[in-house]
Amino acid sequence: MPEATRTVRATFRTMREACACVTQFTIARVVPVAVEVLDRSAIQAVESEFAFGLAADAGALLLVAVDGSQPEVERASLIVEQVLRDGGGFDLIRAVTREEEDRLWDVRRALSPAMKKYxxxxxxxxxxxxxxxxxxxxxxxxxxxxxxxxxxxxxxxxxxxxxxxxxxxxxxxxxxxxxxxxxxxxxxxxxxxxxxxxxxxxxx
The missing domain is CATH 3.30.70.2740 (Alpha-Beta Plaits)
Known part of the structure; x- marks a missing residue:
């Protein structure tokens, strides 16, 4: 089990902006353990059902997780945050505690129940x-x-x-x-x- 994990969430105007960041992680020598992407319809579905406060005009959302030792995840999560920001990400949140991390992943977990209305x-x-x-x-x-x-x-x-x-x-x-x-x-x-x-x- 890793000593620590960190998750960073960001929304983007377009799917192309979001996916371009994934390539930049490699260039920045960061290897996330998870990179989840949601499209516009997914964002609208979870927002309409659970009101997470996601931007109404968001075209994509990324959830990026890193793990390792405490110093490693601190360094890696800061790099991830900067890559997402430089790539056009907005409404960035970098979780610090386990509770904050769980709340970020609640968006992904909410997808299946949110889609039932459709x-x-x-x-x-x-x-x-x-x-x-x-x-x-x-x-x-x-x-x-x-x-x-x-x-x-x-x-x-x-x-x-x-x-x-x-x-x-x-x-x-x-x-x-x-x-x-x-x-x-x-x-x-x-x-x-x-x-x-x-x-x-x-x-x-």
Whole structure:
């Protein structure tokens, strides 16, 4: 078990800004143990249900965790904070205590219950693309959602390009379910086009 952990949270105007920071961590010689990203729809979902105080115009949110000895995490978390700030992040919060850290991660934990208001059926896939292609993946999945008139939420592991794509619909609405399944198939096609694969964690 690591001696200490630190989490930093930041919101961004765009997904591209958020994901650009992930590359900068490597340049800054920081290796986070977790880099979670939420898209605009995910932010709006948790905010509407739980009122975390997240910016209404945020296009993405990053949760970045580091671990190690106390001096190591202090140094690394300060670097992470600076990278996020330089990359356009705002409303930055760097947790100091375990309680503060838990509160930051509450946003991520709130996602599943928050999404229930958008449908009784969730088609959840976990596509993987190269890290640099995550913004394009999210943009194209959002377009797929519009094309098939299906609400979609994207979140996942920005550090390795593993994104959970969630298409929401009403279980009893056969036409809505059909559109959602078509949206999933279109998403798989996009993931492969972007040099990725259709499953990173769930198996096939």
């Amino acid at each position: 449908g009784t059926l969730k088609l959840n896939e976990d596509v993987v693309v190269p890290r640099s292609r995550v913004p394009e993946l999210v943009e194209r999945v959002e377009e797929i959602g519009r094309r098939y008139q299906t609400f979609v939420v994207n979140f996942g592991h920005a550090g390795d390009g593993n994104i959970h794509v969630n298409f929401m619909c009403e279980r009893e609405d056969k036409e809505a379910v059909r559109r959602a399944r078509e949206a999933v198939r279109a998403t798989f096609k996009v993931a492969v086009e972007l040099g990725g694969t259709i499953s990173g964690e769930h198996g096939i």
